[in-house]
Amino acid sequence: MAQLQRIGIVGGTGYAGAELLRLLSAHPHAEVVAVTSRGDAGTPVADAYPQLRGVIDLDFVEPSTANLVDCDIVFFATPHAAAMHDVPALLEAGKRVIDLSADFRLKDADEWAAWYGVEHVCPELIERAAYGMPELNREQIAGADLVAAPGCYPTAVVLGFKPLIDAGLVDAASLIADAKTGVSGAGKSLKPGFLFAEMQESFKAYGVAGHRHLPEIRQTLGELAGGDVGLTFVPHLVPMIRGIHATLYARLSDSNAGSADALQALYENAYADEPFVDVLPAGAAPETRHVRGGNMCRMAVHRPGGGDTVVVLSVIDNLIKGAAGQAVQCFNLMIGADENCALAAPGPLP
Template structure:
């Protein structure tokens, strides 16, 4: 079986990563890559690493052409997918949105954080949140998947075993997360310029970040109760990677955290629970769809400390989208995603 695929918005970093992964997927045929600004330009002229692998040119988005594909990925600014997805879904196309248009169930909350009214509330209610480690069976049946954000993926997976097991107090969770500059996208911004980001390290969004409601929604689903979360993101001077340091106060300090995590993720192909005492590094997941997790109980106290790393462009975006596509279309979940991380 060959899957015909289209990418709407192929010139950003997540679009590039989708191109790289889908070009190497053994059961995918890339048919369409859209970009209004680069229309007519060969993909390899914009991204020379794809020369010899992607023999397509960018084209303007044409709904009729997109409707002829089995799956359409939206790697577009927030607000784009919700305008185009309804017609595609009604024509039987599977849709995966890498933006935030369908991630948050409460559309009032969504509008508050994204500054616009939602264009298709009915489809938003149907959309399935695409975190396979939590909702795999729902993803298999979905017509539309909301691909999780990069920070939300690391934070949710790190906290998941603690919340599902009722092992921590839910009112004082803390997520201290760091991201490389590619998380801000390809459009130049002053704070991501080399002279600004290099040799520098700073927090941002400390009083409120748009990923906060998405993270809280996922944690509350896992805990089956309200969750109090302090989330602080940081920009670090590297290109790729997220490191999330997570804190939760244990209800029973005697619990074997290592065993809890190993048991919860034993059958997950893209979650690697490291041996006791480990400290995962972002470079260990560069270019891969893997999340590596280590769990600690500092000084034998009542605090659970979880360390989680991922590549923000792969498991935090494009790789997870391909993982979701595999599930939606009945393919082996790991297909096209088993590449080894790049070192150094």
């Protein structure tokens, strides 16, 4: 039976940190004992999040190993290139770590440095990190002391492509991922392109020449395919707060294989035992509002016109299944709790 875990959250004032607080405050095996924030240290957590009044009775503290010494598991909800400075000392102190940033996702430290603009300070820990996508690495996550939670786009894209690649039905050299996200994926920083007056009634692609999630998606799909994959990935920003919709295209290796019924059965069988992947009935189209506030990835598979292109529609809440919820899912595996714990409630509508 899972025991009560004392939890620290580093970076508690960002959107992912806020969702961690909300989810873990209702978790029967978690007691949040430390929440850090450089800018708000000394102020009550409930001042930043009034919805947590009477639920979280803590003040924010400065991020330091000393302030996390009483924790069993520490979640990092910090900007990229921050966690790597503190993780080594926490692991040395016997703490377990779940990092929601990209610091330990890429296996090649030089490639990580090229995409994130700084040298990695503890590349020796990269191989130690379990990639935190339970649908791929459930057993590895359960035994890990360092988990690298996946990015939001990689979660929607990888889960969508996985059954096709596992079955060897498609040309892995010509995959296309056309993905849209809400503005919360950019965090709380004030950037002109994310202001309401700039985003409302508009819609744009970004990172077309190269997005930081591209090498992570390629790495993960390549591991599934047993070799390099060819992926065109184009993210878009849409005027909504949260959610990701990934439209995925893959060309069948054999146009005589993979009828619409066979593809539907492939996806249903692939995810039959997964608590947080829901394959919709044939002909359906998931919407981002159908996953808002929940940890579910909903998807549908199509073969338009009986042609040789398979289209997969994959939707998640970028802050839950794409961040905090998936991290809590990993936490449940690490402590031997039910994987659904604190995550089973459906999201709100409308």
